[in-house]
Each structure stands twice: as structure tokens, then as C-alpha cells.
Amino acid sequence: MTALRTRLAAWWRVATLPILAIVLALAIAAVIIVMSSVFTGAGFFPLLPLVAYGSLLAGAFGGGVAITNTLVAAAPLMLGGLAIGLGFKAGLFNIGVAGQFLAGAFAAAVVGARLAEAPVVLAVTASMFAGALAGAVLGAIPGFLKARTGAHEVVTTIMLNNAAALLLAWAVTDLVRAPGFTFPRTGDIGNAALPVLLGRNLHLGVPLAFIGVFVLRWLLDRTTLGFEIRTVGANPNAARYAGVSPLVIVTLTMALSGLLGGLAGAIQMLGVIGFYASGISAFVGFDSIAVALLGRTDPIGILFAALLFGAFRAGAPLMQIETDVPIEIIDIIQALIILFLAADLIVRRVFRVRSRPTDTPGATTVTRAWGKESVA
Amino acid sequence: MRGITKRFPGTLANDHIDLTVRRGEIHALLGENGAGKTTLMNILYGLVAPDEGEIVMDGSPVTIGDPADAIARGIGMVHQHFMLVPVLTVAENVMLGAEVMNGPVLLDRGEGARRIRALAEQLGFAIDPGARVEQLSVGQQQRVEIVKALYRRARILVLDEPTAVLTPQETDEIFTVLRRLRDEGTSIVFISHKLDEALRIADRITVIRRGTVMGERAPAATSEQELADLMVGRSVSLRVDRGVAHPGEVVLEVTGLRVKDDRGHETVRGLDLSVRAGQIVGVAGVAGNGQEELVEAIVGLRKPLAGRVTLRGQDCTGEPPRRIRDRGIGYVPADRQRYGLVLAFPLDDNCVLTEYQKPPYARGMIRDDRAIRARADELIAAYDVRTPGADVRAATLSGGNQQKLVVAREFGDDALLILDQPTRGIDVGSTEFIHRRAIAQRDAGTAVLLVSADLDEILELSDRILVIHRGRVVGDFDSASAERERIGLLMARGAA
Numbered sequence: 001m002t003a004l005r006t007r008l009a010a011w012w013r014v015a016t017l018p019i020l021a022i023v024l025a026l027a028i029a030a031v032i033i034v035m036s037s038v039f040t041g042a043g044f045f046p047l048l049p050l051v052a053y054g055s056l057l058a059g060a061f062g063g064g065v066a067i068t069n070t071l072v073a074a075a076p077l078m079l080g081g082l083a084i085g086l087g088f089k090a091g092l093f094n095i096g097v098a099g100q101f102l103a104g105a106f107a108a109a110v111v112g113a114r115l116a117e118a119p120v121v122l123a124v125t126a127s128m129f130a131g132a133l134a135g136a137v138l139g140a141i142p143g144f145l146k147a148r149t150g151a152h153e154v155v156t157t158i159m160l161n162n163a164a165a166l167l168l169a170w171a172v173t174d175l176v177r178a179p180g181f182t183f184p185r186t187g188d189i190g191n192a193a194l195p196v197l198l199g200r201n202l203h204l205g206v207p208l209a210f211i212g213v214f215v216l217r218w219l220l221d222r223t224t225l226g227f228e229i230r231t232v233g234a235n236p237n238a239a240r241y242a243g244v245s246p247l248v249i250v251t252l253t254m255a256l257s258g259l260l261g262g263l264a265g266a267i268q269m270l271g272v273i274g275f276y277a278s279g280i281s282a283f284v285g286f287d288s289i290a291v292a293l294l295g296r297t298d299p300i301g302i303l304f305a306a307l308l309f310g311a312f313r314a315g316a317p318l319m320q321i322e323t324d325v326p327i328e329i330i331d332i333i334q335a336l337i338i339l340f341l342a343a344d345l346i347v348r349r350v351f352r353v354r355s356r357p358t359d360t361p362g363a364t365t366v367t368r369a370w371g372k373e374s375v376a
Numbered sequence: 377m378r379g380i381t382k383r384f385p386g387t388l389a390n391d392h393i394d395l396t397v398r399r400g401e402i403h404a405l406l407g408e409n410g411a412g413k414t415t416l417m418n419i420l421y422g423l424v425a426p427d428e429g430e431i432v433m434d435g436s437p438v439t440i441g442d443p444a445d446a447i448a449r450g451i452g453m454v455h456q457h458f459m460l461v462p463v464l465t466v467a468e469n470v471m472l473g474a475e476v477m478n479g480p481v482l483l484d485r486g487e488g489a490r491r492i493r494a495l496a497e498q499l500g501f502a503i504d505p506g507a508r509v510e511q512l513s514v515g516q517q518q519r520v521e522i523v524k525a526l527y528r529r530a531r532i533l534v535l536d537e538p539t540a541v542l543t544p545q546e547t548d549e550i551f552t553v554l555r556r557l558r559d560e561g562t563s564i565v566f567i568s569h570k571l572d573e574a575l576r577i578a579d580r581i582t583v584i585r586r587g588t589v590m591g592e593r594a595p596a597a598t599s600e601q602e603l604a605d606l607m608v609g610r611s612v613s614l615r616v617d618r619g620v621a622h623p624g625e626v627v628l629e630v631t632g633l634r635v636k637d638d639r640g641h642e643t644v645r646g647l648d649l650s651v652r653a654g655q656i657v658g659v660a661g662v663a664g665n666g667q668e669e670l671v672e673a674i675v676g677l678r679k680p681l682a683g684r685v686t687l688r689g690q691d692c693t694g695e696p697p698r699r700i701r702d703r704g705i706g707y708v709p710a711d712r713q714r715y716g717l718v719l720a721f722p723l724d725d726n727c728v729l730t731e732y733q734k735p736p737y738a739r740g741m742i743r744d745d746r747a748i749r750a751r752a753d754e755l756i757a758a759y760d761v762r763t764p765g766a767d768v769r770a771a772t773l774s775g776g777n778q779q780k781l782v783v784a785r786e787f788g789d790d791a792l793l794i795l796d797q798p799t800r801g802i803d804v805g806s807t808e809f810i811h812r813r814a815i816a817q818r819d820a821g822t823a824v825l826l827v828s829a830d831l832d833e834i835l836e837l838s839d840r841i842l843v844i845h846r847g848r849v850v851g852d853f854d855s856a857s858a859e860r861e862r863i864g865l866l867m868a869r870g871a872a
Contacts, residue, residue, distance in 0.1 A: 223741045224743060
């Protein structure tokens with residue numbers, strides 16, 4: 001009983017700040033909702049935010065369709081959040097999830113179109129594998145550059161995001177454009193589409209994302225590789241002293257992180273979008289950063305954060321229909337959450353939470369620069 | 377200072393401490409690490425506010441809110457880690473914050489330099505106000521710190537562990553300076569945990585332990601033994617009985633080793649040494665003469681330019697750290713927080729940091745938490761690491777206990793044990809413990825390479841002593857023929 005209580009207490013210590021940040025973000029967004037309704041001439045409705053949040057909730061959780069929509073929206077965010085969370089554990093900030101997501105989506109779409117007539121098991125497995133591999137390759141490049149030369153991964157991944165998006169736009173226009181469409185896109189994926197398990201749209205990718213959470217948690221907590229990743233993240237000098245090669249671990253971690261980002265792209269492609277065209281939404285890449293931060297880089301935290309962000313995405317259309325509060329308010333709420341997490345002093349002040357640096361196991365070194373000499 | 381009390385969360389750093397320092401005396405403040413010496417002095421210097429108690433100067437109570445207050449009242453402090461800007465000159469450093477101005481904008485460098493020279497002369501040493509601080513030796517930098525305090529008209533000078541980084545000769549020189557200052561009426565608080573120095577320099581000695589004053593003694597009326605017992609709170613033996621070594625075959629052989637440091641300077645320049653089984657070889661030297669690079673090259677953390685390292689006759693030059701370690705090396709690194717431990721991890725993970733991938737701690741890739749925990753509990757008990765449990769983070773332990781944890785992990789049945797500054801910055805009790813264990817390792821047939829900037833430690837433990845100067849071995853003594861003075865000279869100048 002006491003063991004359970006201490007675990008709950010530990011959990012609460014980690015979760016306090018994210019939960020308070022959400023509360024504060026919703027409160028400020030409420031003010032914005034009321035004000036924007038006044039400024040647009042719709043009138044002064046002080047209770048409008050409550051009504052809007054009510055339909056947001058109904059759109060996200062009110063009934064089977066709503067819940068599957070939430071889960072489907074949450075799945076790629078979960079994988080993307082894990083990608084970034086894994087990087088954080090090794091002290092790496094993989095901003096390249098957006099590019100890895102696109103690369104994964106593209107590779108899955110191309111292989112899927114090729115295998116559209118193949119047996120389902122083969123088509124799905126091969127396309128998913130292609131997506132994961134593409135993401136891993138794209139992630140390994142900045143990882144290797146960081147480990148070998150000290151080039152900061154934030155810079156290299158941001159640049160690679162642009163390179164990937166433009167390269168893929170060219171590829172879909174000139175290399176793999178499917179005939180018979182008025183705009184450049186890949187062919188239909190046919191049998192490579194992820195099987196729908198439940199309702200209208202709950203595809204195989206959703207349970208995969210949940211499994212991913214527990215696999216990653218197991219990897220980090222229970223395996224020697226996870227220990228090496230965490231050691232490199234917490235103290236690269238001690239890692240070298242202990243015989244771990246930061247060169248290998250940094251490259252490998254970035255590859256694994258990219259793999260998760262590519263997988264996020266693959267399930268979104270094979271489960272939702274269906275074909276690659278330049279300009280497909282890559283919001284997952286950036287929202288994943290928010291998910292990872294809100295989840296405090298912990299796999300379980302990321303699971304809940306992804307569900308929340310998925311619920312926002314799934315519920316927002318109903319909110320707009322029923323209350324005329326625009327969907328974009330969701331972006332404002334998400335941005336505020338991140339702002340309050342980054343500047344946690346504000347949250348601590350507002351809610352009088354005392355800072356206890358020694359017992360915040362969720363606190364992680366987000367990123368660290370190091371030079372050549374410590375890795376060579 | 378009367379009844380000074382300071383509480384930090386979970387600890388009582390100062391518990392009603394009374395300390396009286398008279399004009400023109402050297403007062404040694406003696407205590408183990410974590411005893412509360414530095415907290416007390418930080419209160420005096422205005423860096424920390426006391427919870428209770430008062431500070432009385434010249435008969436009237438004063439409040440010292442910040443270091444500027446302290447300086448204005450004539451209190452100067454020389455920190456253990458010097459607060460100097462390396463790229464500025466001596467004069468610029470001394471004047472920083474108390475500039476002599478020539479008009480509203482321009483510094484009066486000439487006047488500043490003149491005053492600095494005069495101060496140095498008065499203290500009996502020469503100083504070049506135009507020299508850049510980074511070009512000075514550690515001993516010279518310390519004098520700059522002292523001049524800096526006096527330049528601000530300090531009447532009370534606090535020195536925090538001033539001799540930790542000095543050679544025996546430099547220590548003698550600084551003692552001369554301090555005595556001269558005292559004779560001219562300055563009061564000096566000398567913080568230390570070195571007993572012999574306190575006895576040599578102090579007019580009075582106050583011993584504190586766990587935040588309370590254990591006693592005040594006059595050097596003539598006390599002994600090292602009494603002071604040590606007061607500091608530690610139990611009877612400690614200051615001289616570990618080394619017994620007789622029975623050296624066996626050569627375990628480590630280093631020949632013609634050349635290594636560069638991070639900045640590309642060759643700091644190990646053709647070095648030879650060998651260590652036999654059942655023998656402790658001590659490498660004495662002033663910090664920065666290549667010791668760090670030597671050790672890193674042996675354990676594989678740094679690639680040598682040239683030369684050979686052999687372990688039990690097998691060449692292992694330039695192999696990666698893990699392969700060298702697997703040949704049978706235990707290694708206690710100089711910087712436990714930077715290399716030896718992951719402070720953010722719990723003790724149990726730290727206890728297997730260097731063998732986490734081996735059975736029984738891992739089977740294949742899967743870690744075995746129960747085996748890891750059992751190992752941690754075993755090491756904590758065997759090495760008397762003071763901790764509430766194996767699941768607290770290493771960062772929460774005191775320095776001495778952190779070091780004991782590293783030592784516990786690295787001491788085992790390896791053929792070679794490398795100890796780099798094994799007791800730096802830790803208390804007498806833990807030092808005694810670690811020294812005993814090192815000798816037990818030797819007696820069990822381990823070859824021990826001891827690198828230390830603390831000459832006393834080298835003399836106490838080593839069966840053979842090598843003196844390193846500018847990357848070469850310049851002296852080789854067996855323990856019977858080792859003379860403190862000669863070794864000190866070799867350390868400082870490379871020749872005696």
C-alpha cells in the first residue's frame with residue numbers, strides 16, 4: 001500500500017507542472033475566445049469558452065466515432081513524441097521529426113503503390129518497413145555528423161527538414177508521379193492500406209503506436225542499450241569512461257529516433273492519407289515536440305500528451321460547427337502549453353508550486369553541445 | 377561571530393558557532409569537508425545570510441548583506457578556486473571593481489601598477505603588474521588574489537584551502553607572506569583540513585565538526601592526533617601502516633609515451649614507467665605536468681602519439697577503453713563528478729557503471745535489476761557509503777561518500793589499479809579508509825599506480841616514487857630513500 005502511495009506521489013511530482021500548464025493555457029485561451037467573439041461583433045458571451053470546451057470534449061470523447069477519431073489523431077503524435085523523447089534521453093534534440101515523418105510517409109506511399117496488388121500482409125509489412133527505414137536513414141545523418149564533428153543536431157536537422165521536403169517534392173513530380181491524376185501524387189496504395197480494426201477508421205497503426213510506447217519504455221529501462229543511451233545523455237564523459245562509445249550511441253539514437261518519426265509518417269500515410277503529394281500536412285513533426293515536452297520525455301507521459309493533442313485535433317471541428325469558435329484556437333492552446341512548460345516559473349508563481357530541483361526525475365537535459373575532443 | 381546558525385533543507389550547516397579572531401593573528405579553521413567551514417566564511421563574507429547569531433567587529437555588531445558590504449568593512453576572501461580573469465593583466469585583475477581613475481573614463485594604469493608593486497614589496501615578493509594572469513603559476517596567481525584583497529584594504533583575510541594546489545616550496549613561501557601580514561596587524565582566517573599546516577602556521581586553531589565547534593586549541597598545546605580525533609569524532613590513525621611490499625612480475629609497462637592534451641600541446645614527452653604486481657608506484661608532480669594525459673592514455677581515453685603501453689606483457693596501446701578495461705584494470709578517475717559517476721542516476725546504476733553489460737548484471741541485452749541492486753547493497757555495506765539507500769541519486773551524497781562509491785566499484789580482483797587523486801577534497805576519515813583499502817589491494821597482489829598532487833599521500837602510500845615534470849620522469853626513489861625536500865624541488869623545477 002505504501003509502495004503504491006509512494007509511486008503515486010512520485011507520479012504526481014512529475015505530472016504537476018504539465019497539468020497546471022494545461023489548466024493555465026485553457027484559462028488564457030478562454031479569455032481570448034471571449035475577446036475575439038467581442039471583436040468580431042458576435043457579442044459578449046462570458047460563458048462561451050465553457051460551451052466551446054464542452055463541444056471540444058464532446059467532439060473528442062462523446063461516443064465511439066469521436067473516440068476513434070481521437071485515437072487516430074493521437075497515434076502519429078505518439079510515435080513522433082517518442083522519437084523526440086528518445087533523443088532527449090541521449091541529450092539530443094531531434095527537430096528533424098518533421099522531415100523524417102515526410103520521408104517515412106513518402107517511402108511507405110511509394111512501396112505501397114508498388115505492392116498495391118500484393119497480398120495484404122506483404123504489402124503492409126514492406127511499406128511500413130520502408131517508411132521506418134527512410135526515417136532512420138534521415139535521422140542517422142545528423143546523428144553521425146554530431147558524433148563525428150560536433151555539428152549541432154538542432155541546426156543539421158532543421159536544414160535536413162527543408163532538404164527532405166524539397167527533395168521529395170521533386171521526386172513526386174519527376175520520379176514517381178502516378179499517371180492519370182491532375183496533380184503530382186503517388187499511386188493508390190491498394191492492399192498496403194492499414195487494415196481498419198474498429199469502426200470507420202481505427203487502423204492498425206493505433207495499437208502499433210501504443211505498443212511503441214511500451215517497447216520504448218522497456219528499451220530505456222530494462223536493456224543495456226537503454227542504459228547506454230541514458231548515460232550518454234546524462235554524462236557523456238562518464239559514458240566514455242565506462243567504455244561506451246558516444247559516437248556509436250549518438251548515431252544509433254538518432255537513427256532510432258528517425259525510425260520512430262518515419263513510422264509515424266508511414267502509419268499516417270497507410271492509415272489515413274493514402275497517397276503522397278507535395279504539401280501533405282507535416283504538423284505531426286512539430287506537434288510531436290510539444291507532445292514530448294508535455295510528456296516530460298517519458299514514454300507514458302508522451303502517451304497521455306499525445307492523447308490530449310489528438311483529442312484537440314479530433315474535437316475541434318465539432319467545436320467550430322457548434323459554437324463558431326475557430327479551430328485555430330487549438331493552436332493557441334497548444335502554443336500556450338509549451339510556453340508555460342518552457343517558462344515553468346510562470347506556472348510555479350501562479351499556482352505557488354515550490355521548485356524542488358532534486359526530486360524532479362522528469363527534468364532532462366534537453367540538448368547539449370560538445371566538441372570533437374570529447375567524442376573522438 | 378557569535379551563535380551563528382544556518383539551516384539548509386535537511387541539514388544544520390552551522391549550529392550556534394562562536395568564533396573569535398583577534399587582530400594580528402592567524403586563526404586556523406579546521407574541519408572535514410561538509411563540516412560547515414565554508415558556510416561560516418560565506419556568512420562572514422555576506423554570500424549567505426545566517427538564520428541566527430551576530431557578527432561583531434571592533435566591539436559593535438554589524439550586518440553584512442553582500443560581498444560589497446564585507447569589502448567595505450575590510451574583509452577579504454581568497455577562494456579555493458581563484459576568481460581571476462585569465463586574459464587580463466595582474467593590474468587589471470587587482471583593480472577590477474576598484475579602479476583607480478584618471479578622469480571620468482580613463483584608467484590610471486600607472487598609479488594602479490605603482491600601488492600593486494608597493495603592496496607586493498611590503499609582503500616580500502615581486503610581482504609584475506603587466507603580466508597576464510594566464511601566464512602565471514598557480515602560486516603566483518594566489519599572491520595576486522592576496523594582493524587583490526589587500527588592495528581593497530582588507531584587515532581580515534579569509535583563505536579557503538590555500539595550499540591545496542601548491543607545491544611544498546610554494547606552501548613555505550605563502551606561509552612566509554602570511555606571517556609577515558600577521559605581523560603587520562592583519563587578521564587571517566586559514567581554512568584547511570590539513571593538520572600539519574594548521575599546526576605550523578596558526579596562532580590558534582578552531583576545530584568544527586558537523587556545524588559545531590569541537591574545541592579551540594593553541595598549536596603548542598595540541599597534537600595532530602588530538603586535532604584529527606576532534607575533527608572526525610573518533611580515534612583515527614593518521615599514518616597507515618604500509619607494511620612490506622612483495623613486488624612480483626611487471627604488470628604495467630609504459631615506454632617512450634608521448635601524448636597531446638586537448639589544446640594540442642604535447643604534455644607527455646617520452647615517459648617510461650613500470651608497475652609490478654603487489655607494488656604501489658606513486659607519481660608525484662605539480663598538477664598539469666602530464667599526469668592527466670598519462671593516465672588517460674593508459675586507460676584508452678586518449679590516443680598516444682607514440683610509445684607503447686603493455687599490460688602483463690601484451691601490447692594494448694591505443695585500444696578502445698572497454699577492451700583495455702577488460703584486460704583487467706580498475707580506474708578511479710581524478711574527477712569523480714565528471715568521469716566517475718553519473719550524478720543524475722541512482723547509486724545502484726552507478727555501482728555497475730563500468731560493468732553494466734556483463735553477467736550477472738545483464739543477460740544478453742536485458743538488465744537484471746535484482747543483481748544490480750544486490751551488488752549495490754554489497755558495495756555500500758562493504759565500503760561504508762553513508763546513504764539512505766541504493767535508490768537515491770549519486771548527486772545527493774557528500775564528496776567523500778561519492779568517492780567511496782567509485783572506489784568500491786573499481787577495487788576488485790583486477791591486475792592493475794589506477795588511482796588518480798583518490799582522496800582529493802575528501803575528509804580525513806574517508807581518506808584513511810581509502811588508503812587502507814589501497815594497501816589491502818596491493819597486499820592481494822594488485823599492481824597500483826597512484827597519481828596525486830598531494831605529496832603527503834604519495835609518501836605515505838608508495839613503495840616506489842616517480843617524480844613527473846613537464847611530461848618526463850625526473851626522479852625515481854624507493855620509499856626508504858625518498859626525501860620530501862628533494863622530491864618537492866624536483867616537482868617544482870625538474871632538477872634538484
